Amino acid sequence: MKLTEAIERGLTVWTASVATAIEAVADRLLRRPQVLVRHDRTESVVLTIQAQPKAKAKVKPMPAPARVNPAAGAAQAGLSPDWLRTLRGAALEIHLAAESVLVRPLDFPKQAEPFLDGMIRTQIGRLTPWNLDQVLYGCSAPRAVGDRIALTLAATPRALVQPLLALADQVGAARLVITADVGSADGGQIQIFKTSLRSSLAGGRDLGRVLKLGWLSVAATTAVLLIATTLIGGYLDGELEDAQAQVTRLRAALRPAMGATAADGLLAKRKQTSPASVIVLDTLSKILPDGTYVVEMHVENDRLQISGLTQDAPALIRLIEQSPQFSRATFYAPTTRTAGEAGERFHIEARINAYFGDRA
Incomplete structure (x- = not known):
């Protein structure tokens, strides 16, 4: 079961990386609009257009900033038709206010740098008030301080941003990035979440999932062919094994002394090469x-x-x-x-x- 989970996890990560690369190329070609969402209050967010396709910018001006309540049942109803058209297929960048983020300075030995991600994941329940499945978190780039490294952990409860994720899905956004304001010590922003909601290249579905299903289909077809080949060749393999066993028995009967010497030598070699x-x-x-x-x-x-x-x-x-x-x-x-x-x-x-x- 663990091997199956590891294979599935690796395939998911690989297909997600390929999908991200394809989406990055598509973003440059399609020039999707970029929208900044500032979560400055618990009950509302402010939407501002950072950039929009040049072709659209020549036709009409950008919509004015809008404020909506993502926790409302139909938050998209408070947006104008211009905003709804802009948000469909857009890339959203959500900035969480500092009061919505828990910031923890961390310090580790420099030798632990290759294992930072695993160490933080195993200790997230001690570093924050939430369990691993209840929190979104990210870390700044490690900074060398003598023989140790320092970094900053930014975390927020998943329940806080769940309405934002629902709003992004409802308006048809293509990509979503959530960053946390932590001050100027670590560049001001730490990314705590990133996802691709849908892809125009995959008919509005998750491109990573489409690639994953495609590779699983190829793997299943290959497995069926291997099983068929094994069944067809099973009889011949059995006959070959019986013939080899008969040859071994005949050699042992004709040369018992040589067989005994060989067996003794094998035991001696195993004794010398097998450490106790x-x-x-x-x-x-x-x-x-x-x-x-x-x-x-x-x-x-x-x-x-x-x-x-x-x-x-x-x-x-x-x-x-x-x-x-x-x-x-x-x-x-x-x-x-x-x-x-x-x-x-x-x-x-x-x-x-x-x-x-x-x-x-």
Whole structure:
């Protein structure tokens, strides 16, 4: 189930990226109008045209700014016909007022920069009063401060902007971007949400979903062809396996001594090339520094996974790589720091080299 979800998530992200690129080209060619929506009050927003197609601008002037209440049952009824025509297929940029946004300054070790997104997602319930499915959030670009990085988290409840999303859908907007005003320290604006509502290239539907359904159809057709090929060739494969088994039995009966020697050699080779868990543990105890505690260790074939607490998680990668017994050391999960713990919680995976000799 997890593999299926991962494949579906990856396909969704990929098709969304392709759809975004196609929509960007379409925006330049179609020159969609851009509308600024300022959420300066809880009960109303102000709509202002930032830019409109040059062809339309020559025909008639831009509509005057309009104020509507998105929480009303039919908010679009308060807009003039000119505004309704302008909003259909437009790109909306919604600016949330500072009082509607929760701002949190964050500070992390510089080594944690590749894992910032995952770390923030797992701690969003502690950083904000809302759960992950109840909040929209975004972060500023990280700033280096010595050996640490600083950034700003901007979050707002999803229920606050839900009327704005409904209004954008009702008026037929094509794209929607929501930004939060956080002051001048991080450039003034942080993007917390972006989506494509519909596409003129896909008949008013979500272009990413259309691409995803197309690729799933191709995958389903390919799977049917593979199953048919497997069923047709199943009988021949079974006959081939029976013939190979008979040849193996005949060789074993004709040359028992050679077979025994080969089996002994195979066992000896496996003993020499398969590292024992006690040797792995002994080697780790020699290379890991004081103050590092291994909580879990898993050894499977030539793969080692360890997790625990340490003061400097990236330094462990270097120490493990320097040992001739291990190679390809990397983090397989984000390094986190939890309140009440003395260090960073790490998760490291490495390949166990076959030879464990006197080089340790």
